[in-house]
Amino acid sequence: MKQRFYERIGESVYRETLPNGLQVCVVPKPGYAKKYAFFATRYGGMDVRFQLDGRWLDTPAGIAHYLEHKMFDTKEGNALQELAKNGAEPNAFTANAMTGYYFDSTEHFEENLEILLSFVSVPYFTEESVAKEQGIIGQEIRMIEDNPDWQIYTRMMQALYHTSTARTSIAGTVESISHITAETLYDCHKAFYTPSNMILTVVGDVDPIHVADMARRILPREGGPAIPRDYGEEPETVAAAETCRAMEVASPQFLVGFKCRPAADGEDYLRLAVLGDMACDILLGDSSPLYLRLYDQGLINSSFGGAFEMMPGIAYLYAGGDSKNARAVAVEIQKEVDRLAREGIDEGFYQQVRRAAFGSNLRGLNSFENIAVSLTEGYFHGYDPFRFPQVFDTVTREDVAAFLRDNLRPDRMVLSEITPKD
Incomplete structure (x- = not known):
């Protein structure tokens, strides 16, 4: 791995790009008990239209957030519960252009990192579990739509932009998520949850080379192609005053x-x-x-x-x-x-x-x-x-x-x- 020391801020970063295209970044923090791992894909709420296997796909608004929820499902149970058993504090979030999965822990770091890399890279969906999640996320959507802070911001974005997919709520709507199926989730995972579209960042008292070796061993060997995306052609004018x-x-x-x-x-x-x-x-x-x-x-x-x-x-x-x-x-x-x-x-x-x-x-x-x-x-x-x-x-x-x-x-x-x- 290549090390770079930033003298003006007193930090070092170790970086390596694996053969499958994954970027691994490690920021050493000697003497700290806590270790933090963040595994992210360049895929978020704005990425609703993209090209996969030579054809353009128009996916439902909210699908990146929906996929984040479903990624914790495994054949053995639930990755959140497995991480919590190991003393980790895991979570995830979906932003407009990123989805990130993370945990921090003071013990069993290697076991927790293996769980994180495994469940994010190996999807497991069933039509039954996808349908069940629609009710849960639909309830979340209704709650945020009743929030004036959410309404005022979303309406501002829709007034600012004509076609940019930033106009769309990250969570989607109750109607849009009703069109999500296990097949569409697998398509999105295939497109964006590939090592060459992702980065693993670890901060803490860890061995950078060992972190990279774990990622090399656990993740797929193939990185995946670059995925063209369409965010909409946006003029300089606002959509509404x-x-x-x-x-x-x-x-x-x-x-x-x-x-x-x-x-x-x-x-x-x-x-x-x-x-x-x-x-x-x-x-x-x-x-x-x-x-x-x-x-x-x-x-x-x-x-x-x-x-x-x-x-x-x-x-x-x-x-x-x-x-x-x-x-x-x-x-x-x-x-x-x-x-x-x-x-x-x-x-x-x-x-x-x-x-x-x-x-x-x-x-x-x-x-x-x-x-x-x-x-x-x-x-x-x-x-x-x-x-x-x-x-x-x-x-x-x-x-x-x-x-x-x-x-x-x-x-x-x-x-x-x-x-x-x-």
């Missing part, structure tokens, strides 16, 4: 979203992530001039916040919370963007935000889970997340001002509201 729904809420809620220009994979992807996060903090952070002004005017409260997000082919910045006058907040956000573009960003405030953002990235290395997920996302998007100090060095306050000016424009903005029922 605003959306509003009445629900059983105590006070009005809102999200203002801006459709940003995405970056291609590679270090530009990491740079845009850093740039977008800093722009978000400078514009919307709780020490920003805009936040303090809106708070003093009573237009927002402590629920107000924002974030910058990236997915395959898209990027967006959004902010929101509780407000009785969401339109006024949206107007003030746009005014502040115009002011920053015209006057520039105060140097002292920029340096304050930059130090805080850099420190947040550095503190993230204290979390085994954060390390593993960051390395996974970096691998899937072609960049090295541990190079963030060098990327920070290239970002200037003029870059942040240009990002705000170019992306946070009225024609790229949508307003999503949830209002109380009469």
Whole structure:
């Protein structure tokens, strides 16, 4: 395995690409009792249309999440229970462009890793178990659809995007999951749960070579072909300027979203992530001039916040919370963007935000889970997340001002509201 030491953050990473295409990453943590393993595939809620064996498949919305639930089924029983018996704390999640299975443990690490690699790589579905899961996941979907936070975000995404599969809820709908069969699950597993489309990341006091040898021994020898995917051709315009729904809420809620220009994979992807996060903090952070002004005017409260997000082919910045006058907040956000573009960003405030953002990235290395997920996302998007100090060095306050000016424009903005029922 190749070792690389990152002097500015004091971390080492061992990497190896196995003959079957699997990327293995190990971050040694000598002296720590806990060990963390993360096994992920570049397959998530957005991957509903793809090409397999020369033909395009249109799969039901929510199938990646559904498959995640069913992967724990084995011929012998349930992998979750087996891991728990060994003292591990296992779980899994499905995101828009990734599905990850993981556990942490202080003992029986090798046994637990073997279980993890085995059940994720060897699917076992029956029509009966698939049908039973529809009721369970259908109940989950009904619960989240009654959640105003979920509604306001989903409706914002549907207003921002015309065709991108990011418009689709990761869980799907009750109707869409009713079309999932054991056959479609096997097709999706065959397409995406191949070693060449996956990465194993381990963080802890382990032998990197031994981890790679275990993966080499347990996983299939063949890696699988690259799978073409169709995320939809997305224009720069938004699909709708605003959306509003009445629900059983105590006070009005809102999200203002801006459709940003995405970056291609590679270090530009990491740079845009850093740039977008800093722009978000400078514009919307709780020490920003805009936040303090809106708070003093009573237009927002402590629920107000924002974030910058990236997915395959898209990027967006959004902010929101509780407000009785969401339109006024949206107007003030746009005014502040115009002011920053015209006057520039105060140097002292920029340096304050930059130090805080850099420190947040550095503190993230204290979390085994954060390390593993960051390395996974970096691998899937072609960049090295541990190079963030060098990327920070290239970002200037003029870059942040240009990002705000170019992306946070009225024609790229949508307003999503949830209002109380009469």
